[in-house]
Amino acid sequence: MEFLRRQLDDEGAAPCGRCDNCAGARFGDEVSSAALxxxxGELGRAGVDVEPRKMWPTGLAAVGVDLKGRIPAGEQAAPGRALGRLSDIGWGNRLRPMLAPQAPDGPVPDDVAKAVVDVLTDWAKGPGGWASGSGDAQPRPVGVVTMTSHTRPQLIQSLGARIAEIGRxxxxxxxxxxxxxxxxxVPRxxxxxxxxxxxxxxxxxxALATALREADGPVFLVDDMTDSGWTLAVAARMLRRAGAKGVLPLVLAVQG
Ligand SMILES: [Zn+2]
Structure with a gap:
């Protein structure tokens, strides 16, 4: 204010005595190493949870869809993982431009694929994981299924192929x-x-239905993004009904 008042040739311009400039109460720019x-750790954490839908929305009968109430356990997706939330800093910043509506399709970038592998490693070792040695080890995934896409077929297919290759x-x-x-x-x-x-x-x-019936364990379901979770719910139901023993959604991003 003193500066502005001087610029306006105010004879009475003087320090106010109350602000941080006058009182010297400034915030430092040091951060403790513990906070850092x-x-x-939080920004670099491998992935976020993708909670499966457990109930169908109401009002489906009115639009001619014969589904209601609780999704039977045998038709649900298992809890899944995403690399990041689009709204987050960290991976969100990397994923937002990649998954923007006008962004061109292309193979999954190396850094993103590597980070997805970290997510898988963390998932396998964590609660509900399938790594040997963890107490409540779940059945080990035995295959990879990809989701079709009008907008990003290359991204999804290449991501599925990388996961299959790395996980053998x-x-x-x-x-x-x-x-x-x-x-x-369709509007979401x-x-x-x-x-x-x-x-x-x-x-x-x-051919996929045959492979699912013959697979003796759960499968990964790979997609680029989930927002409402309905696509994953519908796809998981179809895979389960086709014979999949379990469906583990793995997506790059969670919207919102
Ligand atoms: Zn002041």
């Missing part, structure tokens, strides 16, 4: 769009409308 380590797992196939379906372009605002669009829009090709 904790922030680094077979790439079992991809969930496909039913001919003529247009689910990728309303759960019932979204479900109606997804219902019948996705299909498990016969």
């Amino acid at each position: 380590d904790s922030a680094r 797992l077979p790439l079992l196939g991809s969930i496909e769009y039913t001919a003529g379906a247009d689910a990728g372009r 605002s309303n759960s019932a409308q979204r479900l109606r669009a997804l219902d019948g829009a996705l299909t498990v090709p016969p």
Whole structure:
């Protein structure tokens, strides 16, 4: 204020005596190493949880979809993982431009693929993981299934292929769009409308169904992004009904 008042030729311009400039009460720019380590640990943490949908939305009967209430345990996805949340700093900053609506499709970048492998490693060793030695070890995943996509087929397919290669797992196939379906372009605002669009829009090709029946353990379901979780819920149900013993969603990003 003193500066401004001087600029305006105010004869009475003087220090106010109360502000940080006058009183010297400034914040330092030092950060304790403990705070720094904790922030680094949080930002570098491998992945975020993807909670599966357990209930169908209400109002499906009104839009002609015959699903309601609780999703049977045998048709649910298992808890999954994402590399990051789009709204987060850290991986969110890396993923936002990649997954922006106008961003071009392309193979998964190396740094992103490596980080996904870290997420898998952390997942395997953590609670509900499948690494040998962990007390409540879950059945080990035995294959990789990818999700079809109108917008980012290369990204999803290459990510699925990398996971299969690194995990030495077979790439079992991809969930496909039913001919003529247009689910990728449906507004995501309303759960019932979204479900109606997804219902019948996705299909498990016969070769994938055979592979799922023969696989003796859960499979990864790879997609680029999840927002409402309905695509994963519908896809997991289809895979389970086709014979998958379990479905572990693995996506790059959680929206929001
Ligand atoms: Zn002052």
